[in-house]
Amino acid sequence: MILLNDQLVENEQAHIAYNNRGTYYGDGVFETMRCYKGIAIFYESHYFRLMSSMRILRMEIPDSFTPEFFEEQIKELHEANELNSDHTRIRITVWRNQGGLYTPTDSTVSYSMEVSSLSHVFEHIATNEVELFKDHLLPLGMLGTLKTATKTVNILAGIYKTENDYDDMLLLNQNKMVVESISGNLFLRSGNIIKTPPITDGCLNGIMRGQVIAQLKRMLNYQVVEESITPFELQRADEMFSTNVIQGIKSISKYRKKEYETSAADELREFFNQKLFS
Known part of the structure; x- marks a missing residue:
């Protein structure tokens, strides 16, 4: 019902x-x-x-x-x-x-x-290979941050993902900056610096995004910054993960020839599972 x-x-x-x-x-x-x-x-x-x-x-x-x-x-x-x-x-x-x-x-x-x-708490998914979706771009500005009924770019990215056997796609905005995945906010770790695109880049104002940023600021082993992410940074990163309230923290395992670590995502996932579901 x-x-x-x-x-x-x-x-x-x-x-x-x-x-x-x-x-x-x-x-x-x-x-x-x-x-x-x-x-x-x-x-x-x-x-x-x-x-x-x-x-x-x-x-x-x-x-x-x-x-x-x-x-x-x-x-x-x-x-x-x-x-x-x-x-x-x-x-x-x-x-x-x-x-x-x-x-x-x-x-x-x-x-x-x-x-x-x-069926379960937030889980680690072993394989999550992604690629850039370049056919269409997300708009800049406030409307891009909302969960509106108009999600054409996400839909077309999902079709492309299925047709080309990827697990997810990374979406670009009109400035060709990497904004998010199909259904989650994006985080990129290099050493102890974790970057996520700012809301002004047109990414969804995600609830889990806010929770993860707040938790990272409490942790002594990471520094979180909100800055634009260029496509060139993806293969230089040590780790990438996406977030939403349904899947929690979802590690990205591979982008092109680059394979990623999962340490920060694993730490965050364990924290939120204990906080929310214990």
Whole structure:
């Protein structure tokens, strides 16, 4: 079952207007959360990012969209689906209601919430070979930092990945700087310096990104900096990894002929598994 505008409905009965602006124009945002035993981790950060994204897109935020409201909805959805797993994934999708062409005539919104099972804590994946995706570039600016319903570059990179037998792709912005992977923020370690692209480069303002940066600043063995990353730096690095709240910290094992260490990612993964799931 899913939640559709406050109502629990069976998946096959979840119908929305054919001309809703989410499908017509990609006029929507979404938020993906990882839950442990029915509780969303980093919930406050997810909630405020969703509200901020709706404000930036000039959507009318319903009075009911309080932190307590979504917490109750998450609880209700878990209970209705009776999932046999401590680890679950929640996706909230919000779209502007139908009306108008490019210029909307109605800024009220509809939303859906769905839940699915995850099988484990954050794990080390042995093989994760990546390549640069050069066919299309991510935009600079604030809109690139949001989780909008318009993810064309990520989709095309995913198709390229599958067609060419890679595990992930690294995306470039309009300045030809390396920004992120298909579904995660990027970190690059050289010695004890760990770099990650700044938000101004157009990378997603990731929740896990923020958590990892905060933890790295507490650790004495690493120095974290937010700086642009050129493609030339990739093969000189000792280690690369990507982050998101579903997979946690995902080590990159190979880029072209370069194979990478995993020490920093392993250390971070162990820390967050103990912090979140113990």
